[in-house]
Amino acid sequence: SQTIHQWPATLVQPVGSPLSLECTVEGTSNPNLYWYRQAAGRGLQLLFYSVGIGQISSEVPQNLSASRPQDRQFILSSKKLLLSDSGFYLCAWGAVDRGYEQYFGPGTRLTVT
């Protein structure tokens, strides 16, 4: 069976500090991978998605970046966090043979202070 891991679960970071969130998937090959942000407990904003290693599509201009160094690893980064980066960050995977249904990780709650 497939499993998706995200860490850390919670994070408090000062403004201007760097960020690295990691997501890994087990039990599937060549999945689509997604990063979403959810602010104030509502609405999922797609930040990045990837259809393969090294292939990243950015959906929203911002100070965040994403990388996919391995097939089942997706990393969200920032060089300098802003207050507006606070939110609930969710990683998800999907596959064409499942009609691109998306399966979410537990998420990371980021507070920028």
Next chain:
Amino acid sequence: GQQVMQIPQYQHVQEGEDFTTYCNSSTTLSNIQWYKQRPGGHPVFLIQLVKSGEVKKQKRLTFQFGEAKKNSSLHITATQTTDVGTYFCAGMAHNQGGKLIFGQGTELSVKP
């Protein structure tokens, strides 16, 4: 760009009452998916609808996809406290390579 609108934003019901949330897309969809997010949790996939006019049921939940494949609804019969959470629809346009556009969600609260 493609937009998916969902209403209502909030719905408060008495336990046992019915509940419906509606979803409308600005473009024709390849499929529509529904997710549920419990308070403090992450979204969980419920169902996918693909065919025009399709209706699917999961126990007390009924999902419909419109004839034009631009709108959808989720109806819950006789709500229970376990139904509490936010329900999201998410539409996939054609040739979008697995990219979903989520509605803003409907937050359901159920008073026992």
